Amino acid sequence: MQHIPILVIGGGIGGMATALALAKAGFPAHIVEQAPAFGEIGAGIQLAPNALSVLDGLGVLPALDAVAVRPRNLVFMHADTGRHLTTVDLGTPFQRRYGRPYTVLHRGDLLNVLLQACRADERVTLETGRQVVEITDLDTSAEVHFADGDSYRTDALIGADGLWSRTRRLLSEDRPITDTYVAYRGALPMSDMTAPVEPDDEIVWIGPHKHLVQYPIRRGELYNQVAVFRSSRYTPERELTDTWGLADELDEHFALSCEHVRTSIATVNRDRRWVMYDRAPLDNWTRGRITLLGDAAHPMVQYLAQGACQAIEDAGCLAHAMREHDGDVDKAFAAYQAERIPRTSRVQRVARGWGQVWHDDGDVIPALRDRIFGRRRPDDYTDMDWLYQPVAS
Numbered sequence: 567m568q569h570i571p572i573l574v575i576g577g578g579i580g581g582m583a584t585a586l587a588l589a590k591a592g593f594p595a596h597i598v599e600q601a602p603a604f605g606e607i608g609a610g611i612q613l614a615p616n617a618l619s620v621l622d623g624l625g626v627l628p629a630l631d632a633v634a635v636r637p638r639n640l641v642f643m644h645a646d647t648g649r650h651l652t653t654v655d656l657g658t659p660f661q662r663r664y665g666r667p668y669t670v671l672h673r674g675d676l677l678n679v680l681l682q683a684c685r686a687d688e689r690v691t692l693e694t695g696r697q698v699v700e701i702t703d704l705d706t707s708a709e710v711h712f713a714d715g716d717s718y719r720t721d722a723l724i725g726a727d728g729l730w731s732r733t734r735r736l737l738s739e740d741r742p743i744t745d746t747y748v749a750y751r752g753a754l755p756m757s758d759m760t761a762p763v764e765p766d767d768e769i770v771w772i773g774p775h776k777h778l779v780q781y782p783i784r785r786g787e788l789y790n791q792v793a794v795f796r797s798s799r800y801t802p803e804r805e806l807t808d809t810w811g812l813a814d815e816l817d818e819h820f821a822l823s824c825e826h827v828r829t830s831i832a833t834v835n836r837d838r839r840w841v842m843y844d845r846a847p848l849d850n851w852t853r854g855r856i857t858l859l860g861d862a863a864h865p866m867v868q869y870l871a872q873g874a875c876q877a878i879e880d881a882g883c884l885a886h887a888m889r890e891h892d893g894d895v896d897k898a899f900a901a902y903q904a905e906r907i908p909r910t911s912r913v914q915r916v917a918r919g920w921g922q923v924w925h926d927d928g929d930v931i932p933a934l935r936d937r938i939f940g941r942r943r944p945d946d947y948t949d950m951d952w953l954y955q956p957v958a959s
């Protein structure tokens with residue numbers, strides 16, 4: 567059986583950032599990915615300063631800057647009335663406060679930048695078409711078994727295998743929980759947008775049980791749209807079927823929205839729907855030489871746009887812990903989870919709450935929200951400090 571010192575399961579954003587961070591800290595890392603090729607879906611992703619500071623340390627910011635967009639403002643609008651709710655200035659005062667810009671880009675571009683950086687570092691090795699079907703904890707090592715019958719033994723196993731993580735099953739019997747919202751998303755050429763576009767802004771249209779997020783990506787050549795709504799046809803029995811949250815419901819939910827939103831919804835990609843899931847925070851991610859990272863450790867609903875940002879923070883923290891403890895895996899994993907679990911648990915919880923603030927249809931929460939939104943200045947970042955202030959590593 568082949569021996570691999572550090573093995574990462576999953577070549578998504580979390581796994582790729584982790585292998586790169588470990589390599590930069592002096593530790594060779596091997597990634598196994600089940601898909602036949604590394605790739606991401608054709609939609610956008612937002613990266614906040616807390617993630618960018620880690621990516622800066624990995625030396626990939628120039629490559630990201632070449633394909634990304636730095637929005638000037640984050641604008642909240644009411645999806646139904648079309649009323650302006652609040653604007654967050656993402657320009658100079660934001661960048662002065664957090665040391666990095668707010669950045670949006672195509673997911674494929676982000677993964678590609680990480681992949682190229684991994685390939686350029688001889689300490690990172692990568693394999694695709696390698697599906698892990700079984701993991702054995704041997705206390706001072708771990709074994710992974712692949713669908714093709716092959717096996718590896720490793721001194722340190724990092725499960726970055728996403729929302730439906732197989733690695734997590736060694737630590738918990740929990741399963742993903744849906745808030746019964748679904749998303750439709752995708753990017754289209756800027757010139758195909760029929761609704762007027764603010765090319766320098768990210769716009770979030772919020773309303774009862776729905777929202778629409780819009781922003782430019784790939785140097786402004788593409789426009790990314792994410793439309794999200796709570797399906798009224800969800801039942802627990804139907805959860806794993808495709809009989810609810812379908813495209814006709816998308817149109818129904820936005821039928822009474824303002825004209826801009828309705829026009830935009832007509833151009834939202836309907837090829838595939840994503841069910842929104844998270845899980846409750848765990849109080850332990852580690853068993854022997856096995857630990858969790860990214861969505862495998864702390865899946866969250868996307869309303870704070872932090873799932874990948876937190877995975878990138880995990881990567882920086884784990885590599886730092888390995889360096890601090892001279893490669894002692896037991897100590898490094900303990901230090902890693904001691905630092906990361908409190909922070910990611912808070913982000914998971916706040917993400918749920920933030921979604922409720924966007925989607926509430928009662929008399930109280932929207933009224934309070936709109937009043938607070940209406941009173942804040944565009945350069946008032948007080949409520950964002952806990953999230954965007956880079957964490958030390």
Ligand SMILES: Cc1cc2nc3c(=O)[nH]c(=O)nc-3n(C[C@H](O)[C@H](O)[C@H](O)COP(=O)(O)OP(=O)(O)OC[C@H]3O[C@@H](n4cnc5c(N)ncnc54)[C@H](O)[C@@H]3O)c2cc1C
Pocket residue numbers: 575576577578579580581598599600601610611612613696697698699726727728729731732749751792840859860861862868871872873874875876877
């Ligand atoms: C609608 C939506 C919008 C979002 N927007 C944002 C945003 O703007 N900003 C942000 O920070 N986050 C955002 N997120 C969250 C973000 O997409 C995730 O948190 C992030 O992609 C998680 O990365 P990961 O590497 O942990 O997991 P994944 O991306 O799921 O990667 C896991 C990898 O492991 C592989 N794998 C799984 N099982 C096995 C196995 N058994 N063997 C081998 N390989 C395996 C998979 O094929 C996959 O490549 C959003 C999420 C959604 C749903």
